[in-house]
Amino acid sequence: MTARRRRLARTAPGGLLNGLPGVSVAVAPADPHATITGVVVAEPDVTPRLGPGTLVLGIGLGVTTIPDLLAAAARARSLAVVVRGPAHDDAGTDLAAAARAAGVGLFVLDPATPWTDLLTLATDAAQERGLDAEEADDGVPLGDLPALADAIADMVGGPVTLEDAEFRVLAYSRFVGIMDPGRATAILGRRMPPEWSEHLDRTGALEQLRSTNEVIDVIDGPGNANRRLIVAVREGAARPLGFIWVAEAAGPLPAHAVETLRRIVPIAVPHYRRHHELLSAQHRHRQQLVRALLQGHGPLQRYADELELPRDEPLVVLAVTAATERDLPPRTWERIVDHVALSCGARRWDAAVTRIGRTVFAIAHLSRGGHTDAVSRLAHDIVLRSAPATGEQLCAASSPPAIGARALPGRRAEAERALAICRSRGTQGFVHYDDVRAEVIVDQATAALRSRPDLRLPGLDRLRVEDARGRGGGQLLITLGAYLESGGAIPATASCLGLHPTTVRYRLDRISSLTGFDLDDSTTRLACALELRATESGGDALTP
Template identity: 35%
Template sequence: MSERESSGRRAAATLARVLDLIDPGILDVVVAPRGTEVPVNGVTLYDLGDEDADGSTLAGMILLAVGVEPRGPGAVEAVRAARRAGASALVIRRGAAGADPAAVEAAQDGGIALLTRHPGRGWTDVLGLLRNACAQSSPSELAAVDSLRPGDLSGLANTVADLVGGAITIEDPQSRVLAYSRMDHEPDPMRRATILNQEVPRWRVAELRESGFFRTLWGTDDVVRLPADDRYAERLAIAVRDGGEVLGSIWAAADGHPLAPDAAAALRTAARAALPHLVHHETRGREAARRREEAVHALLSGGAGAEQAARTVGVRPDRPYGVIVVEAYESPTTESASDAPTSAEQRVLDVLALQAAALRPGCVTARAGRRLFVLTPAGEAHADPARDLVATARSVPGTVVFAGVGPIARRPAELPGAREEAEIVVRVLRERATAAGVSASASASAADVVSEAALVRLLDRVEPLWPMAGPVYAMVEHDRLHGSGYSASVGAYLGAFGDTVAAARGLSVHPNTLRYRLRRAKELFGVDLDDPTGRLLADIGLRLAHREHG
């Protein structure tokens, strides 16, 4: 069994109700042999190849077949495994040719609904939407909570406060305040500081962590008591969890008088009632973040939607902005065959996204593979934010980052050009590191690498002509097929600006040996280093060859 995310709620929702709460087009019902009024207990990611899984925990679930191809034996086996587990529905990725007929037949025979997800929506999005819909479809144990609009955490805090007879704070797993109840009495110093700062003071978080309080809180479904002392009033806390995932916690503090005798029981009920609201809050936040990131990409790409994208991310047309592009690589290599980041690279990108947001208000970020795009207001911005990002990256061991800063964009229409310049700076930094054989993070601005950036653009333009590069191409291909070293000899000579002795020393050969190789390169391939045009073509050709063969 893979990582599982399950609601753990009693069956109260139906597949029809869940699908009604999701925008059309995201999920399509291919076949539903028992109809869509089948009960649904929740949603989970499930390794459909794990035959040792406890089927009872998957009964009535919507299973997401992550990694299963939409057509072929894998899809059919996924349907059969879901049926054996007693699931209500299985979701697979929508293929270009539609659902596999054999999989549809297996679903029909097994009495399990088969759904497909739109290829433009990721599994994480679909999981969040389904969890939210399941949560909203399940009635609460508190009648007062059922009247709240989904995600109304302030209303939830006030409702729970009435039940427990105290002050309520709802926090996320990082001890940041999501909502708090009205204050009928003067709060104690800790509650006041928490509300004013919108998070529990860091020293208090460290104190609770070191005492083992958080370990106890996150490890139980029950209420945990924090006794009163000479500083603060008594507190009760309970985690709000969705299966094995903790979504947050509810804290009750004595508010001018002792908590109600049944406050602990009320908190247990409140934690269950709070689940759909925290799921909705989390999903809404994830959706908002996704839309914001898409808007950043649209803004940096230009085009018809750029104006709307600027409004979405709050970019003002009368204010200059800077663009930083960061690439992350896992040490000791500086390049990877895959655009998908490794776990270490993903971790450093997470850290840098948080650091970038902390640089100054109005900074927004977006991801693309191993790249992080940072859009930040210019003017009174930090003196060198890219350098700060590189310094932060050093706190994540085993990774290397290259940060490129584009020219200041005076208006939104100039942002795509600034992004392109920043990307070229990153390429220059990466090529420098590769040529030097080092794995060290670095940053630079477009003004720092003017010549190298111009060369990158030139090589981009002439690269399609490389197979027609005549003498140099013939020499490189001969070396590749026969293992000879003419290209290395020519490259060393050019790198030493025609100093044969220095070039030979770099190759660890006698100068006469190098002279012989250069003479043979001219005789065999026509590479004439005595001619300025020949030297220019040789230099460009060897750079293009290095691009092609690494």
């Protein structure tokens, strides 16, 4: 923590907020002598767990719901509430009066300031105060990950690196000596190096880390690396909270290192859980920003900047859903979101992930000069590894790349349309929009036909009536469909239907007689094919 943040951690909420120039307006001042004990995020339709001394961040709240939050904060003896909303109009005056009456500080965050900036400072402040007063059973201040890394290094006998569930470096132990190049690269790059990701993936160790509690012993790492021990930190069968890495240094690791590391995992769980709790509100906020970008709501460029999406490099929208039609419980969807985010992190993709309805979206940054084949590899990895990670088979689709936040809603629509094509095939898989663009065009055209019965070809209705009466063998529509699918070739139609070409010609003459269609005309054949496709995929939707 920087010296500036340490000073802020010892201030009241007013001092914390005023430490960021211009970020807030004090509508109703907080106790100038109080200090923050925790940070709570209050969102629409979510009941926050307020407590004494907490700083409450009212993210996404409407003006009418803020007074209720102020009253709840007063009952819980919270210190202050921060919202985006009116500061100087009549509504702001009413809110200020309500806050003063309740004895709760009220601050209004400047529209140009990301919530994440405030959340980072506030959680740092609350965490430092909590660390002074609360220790885990191992004697390490709860949530102090650098201290935890030092303690594990002492117990196991080698330098330690702690990573989160997306393989980003959270903390590392102190070490004097020659540092293994792989460990140095991870620390400097703040995440697992790509060569290690590829090595663990190729050897199956990555899948073991995702799905088991076993200590992975890596003795043949890339670049003649020293031996590594890696273990996932998780509670029960839940997704990993993160990973612990132990590296061999000048000498070999002790014989007890593997067993010691296995016993350390339960000790590390509460530390990771504290870290996870502090970040969960930030993750929820990021998901809200991603949804807004994909839906085209709000100041898109500011949201993209807050998510650190580049302004001048390609962005791709990846859409993922379950192959099944049945309803899935919320927990399963959470596992799918986690699986997509973890897969992106393991392949070093900077991606922002969220779920909208039955679709999980990832906005991925395709670095300049990068190729869309990399997107395909990522999507195939997500799909192929989906069953053990989520319990479900998945389908995935990706949009073409685009530059700029304003293009993202359109790219989302393209990814969804391609995903619908993928799901219609009835199996798990992946498609790129450019590869199924023709199918998407036809699918959109038939969807338009289903909503426009006035565009119907009456002749096809006459064929349906004739087939219903059993005349002509009741096979006129089937014959026409096979003829159209065969590109107007009678021999191919006959082969498809198992008929003699003469029989096919007779039926086609009968079809022309009943409908008035000139089946030698390519436009007529196209119109018939589109309506038949719309009827087959939409049931009796064309019937008035």
